[in-house]
Amino acid sequence: MAEAELIPELMIKAMAKEIKNGDKVLHGLASPLPILAMLLAKFTHAPNSVFLSVAEGLDPDLGKVKLTISSADPRLLVGAIAFSELVDAFDLCQRKELDVVFLGGAQIDKYGNTNLSAIGEYHRPKVRLPGGAATAHITSIMPKIVIWATRQSKRVFVEKVDFKTGVGYLDGGDSREKAGAWPTILKVVTNLAVYGFDEKTRMMKVESIHLGITADMIRENTGFDIEIPPDVPTTEMPNEEELHTITKLDPDNIRYTEFR
Amino acid sequence: MKEKLIFKEEAIGLVKDGDLLTAGGVSFHRVPMELIREIIRQGKKDLRLVDREPAIGFDLLIGAGVASSVRFAMLGFELFGFALNFRKAAEAGNIEILEDTCGAVINGLRAAAMGIPFIPVGGIFGSDLLKIGIQQGNYKVTKDPFTGKDIVAVKAIEPDVALIHAQRADIYGNVQIWGGRFEDVWKAKAAKKVIVSVEEIVDHEAIRLEPYNTTLPYPYVEAVVHLPKGAYPASCYGVYDADYEHVREYIQAVKDNKFQEYLDNYVYGKAR
Numbered sequence: 001m002a003e004a005e006l007i008p009e010l011m012i013k014a015m016a017k018e019i020k021n022g023d024k025v026l027h028g029l030a031s032p033l034p035i036l037a038m039l040l041a042k043f044t045h046a047p048n049s050v051f052l053s054v055a056e057g058l059d060p061d062l063g064k065v066k067l068t069i070s071s072a073d074p075r076l077l078v079g080a081i082a083f084s085e086l087v088d089a090f091d092l093c094q095r096k097e098l099d100v101v102f103l104g105g106a107q108i109d110k111y112g113n114t115n116l117s118a119i120g121e122y123h124r125p126k127v128r129l130p131g132g133a134a135t136a137h138i139t140s141i142m143p144k145i146v147i148w149a150t151r152q153s154k155r156v157f158v159e160k161v162d163f164k165t166g167v168g169y170l171d172g173g174d175s176r177e178k179a180g181a182w183p184t185i186l187k188v189v190t191n192l193a194v195y196g197f198d199e200k201t202r203m204m205k206v207e208s209i210h211l212g213i214t215a216d217m218i219r220e221n222t223g224f225d226i227e228i229p230p231d232v233p234t235t236e237m238p239n240e241e242e243l244h245t246i247t248k249l250d251p252d253n254i255r256y257t258e259f260r
Numbered sequence: 261m262k263e264k265l266i267f268k269e270e271a272i273g274l275v276k277d278g279d280l281l282t283a284g285g286v287s288f289h290r291v292p293m294e295l296i297r298e299i300i301r302q303g304k305k306d307l308r309l310v311d312r313e314p315a316i317g318f319d320l321l322i323g324a325g326v327a328s329s330v331r332f333a334m335l336g337f338e339l340f341g342f343a344l345n346f347r348k349a350a351e352a353g354n355i356e357i358l359e360d361t362c363g364a365v366i367n368g369l370r371a372a373a374m375g376i377p378f379i380p381v382g383g384i385f386g387s388d389l390l391k392i393g394i395q396q397g398n399y400k401v402t403k404d405p406f407t408g409k410d411i412v413a414v415k416a417i418e419p420d421v422a423l424i425h426a427q428r429a430d431i432y433g434n435v436q437i438w439g440g441r442f443e444d445v446w447k448a449k450a451a452k453k454v455i456v457s458v459e460e461i462v463d464h465e466a467i468r469l470e471p472y473n474t475t476l477p478y479p480y481v482e483a484v485v486h487l488p489k490g491a492y493p494a495s496c497y498g499v500y501d502a503d504y505e506h507v508r509e510y511i512q513a514v515k516d517n518k519f520q521e522y523l524d525n526y527v528y529g530k531a532r
Contacts, residue, residue: 029313029334030339032339054286056442068502069339070288070338070504072288072289072440073502074498075501077439077497085442086362086443087363087366087367087370087446090362090366090367093383094363094381094382117359122388125351128350128357129336130343131334133333133361135387137361138363139387140382141382141383165388165389166387167385167386179386180385257339
């Protein structure tokens with residue numbers, strides 16, 4: 001199936017679409033898809049979005065940057081307007097001036113809470129994960145969070161995360177706000193579909209399914225009951241120009257690393 | 261100003277067993293790797309490590325057994341995978357884990373730089389890390405004295421030592437960092453002792469010609485060490501790229517239970 005080979009590019013486009021023109025957007029370490037989404041957005045519908053990066057280059061030169069295996073590599077700050085310290089982005093966030101952030105999740109539950117800390121019991125873990133970086137701090141206060149996962153399965157999409165590193169909608173309803181976190185819009189983009197959350201219950205639901213993926217494949221790879229509306233659309237495919245842009249930014253195909 | 265240029269052996273001699281130690285850079289970039297290797301060569305003990313997003317630098321220290329605790333927001337090798345020595349030590353319970361989040365670590369350092377005992381940080385509410393941070397004695401939920409609203413206070417982080425690698429300095433410790441600074445300036449201002457290694461020692465006059473590039477002037481710096489390629493295998497902006505093949509070799513060595521060989525080759529043996 002030729003379309004399956006385009007899943008990374010399709011995810012990049014879906015993530016780029018979450019960025020509005022003028023948004024201030026941040027990516028962290030180990031983030032090839034977010035970086036490409038942020039750059040693609042600047043090339044296409046959001047030329048005035050602001051690129052804030054763990055590599056610390058603010059708005060690098062789109063024609064000169066190159067993706068490498070580390071998301072803080074200096075090759076990502078070629079032609080930047082400024083070297084902007086990461087903490088500046090957190091300051092912006094606390095001031096409610098950072099608009100979108102892309103974060104990962106080793107486990108993601110039906111309310112969009114994420115675990116990046118430990119699998120199993122926290123103090124005696126089966127797997128000690130690397131940790132959530134900025135996740136615990138900023139998921140609590142960001143107005144928009146986009147979580148990406150390249151290998152959706154029942155081990156990733158779980159009923160309840162073993163440890164809440166990232167703050168989603170907690171136990172649903174208004175529990176997030178009651179816990180003292182600020183309101184947020186949460187999106188999840190995986191290799192199978194794009195997900196949003198019900199406005200009242202705050203349960204995850206399918207927003208669009210990628211070409212070649214079926215509702216059964218989504219259910220087989222989800223560890224909780226998931227709403228799939230009958231009229232759910234197909235995720236928009238990247239066009240030739242967008243594919244060309246992605247290839248040019250990532251000639252070494254770093255974007256495929258997370259899918260192996 | 262007095263001359264602060266010394267050899268690495270002498271500089272790392274300033275680090276004491278049990279010190280709270282932070283290191284500059286991030287991930288695989290401008291990390292003071294040669295100063296870190298010298299710490300291992302000198303057989304330091306029970307170091308308490310703290311950094312926002314360390315990778316190979318802290319994993320090397322943990323693998324060599326010189327650390328008793330590690331405070332971090334993320335300690336991994338990005339797309340390469342786990343920081344394996346860290347993961348092994350953590351899962352075996354051989355090291356105290358103080359997990360944190362980026363904004364709290366940086367702001368804790370900022371508080372120490374400002375000479376204040378704690379700093380309020382927006383957010384963290386709803387995360388399980390809040391109770392972990394409280395248990396560890398690093399956070400407290402307190403009231404904003406002006407509005408009465410709950411807010412998380414992060415205790416100031418005052419490292420005993422900050423190790424930093426930079427592009428250049430003069431012999432007096434006027435340091436110029438180019439490219440991403442990360443929170444190196446905050447770390448230096450927060451720490452009791454700052455040891456800087458540099459690619460190049462330049463004339464004092466060269467510093468005065470570019471004062472806008474002097475990131476860390478001499479009052480903050482205890483010692484300067486001349487170590488070309490001192491960040492290797494991490495990158496040093498404007499001087500060299502990271503050696504990702506070396507990173508792969510490192511990971512393979514840990515996987516194959518040949519970490520001691522790695523240490524013999526790259527730390528004890530051919531001292532770079």
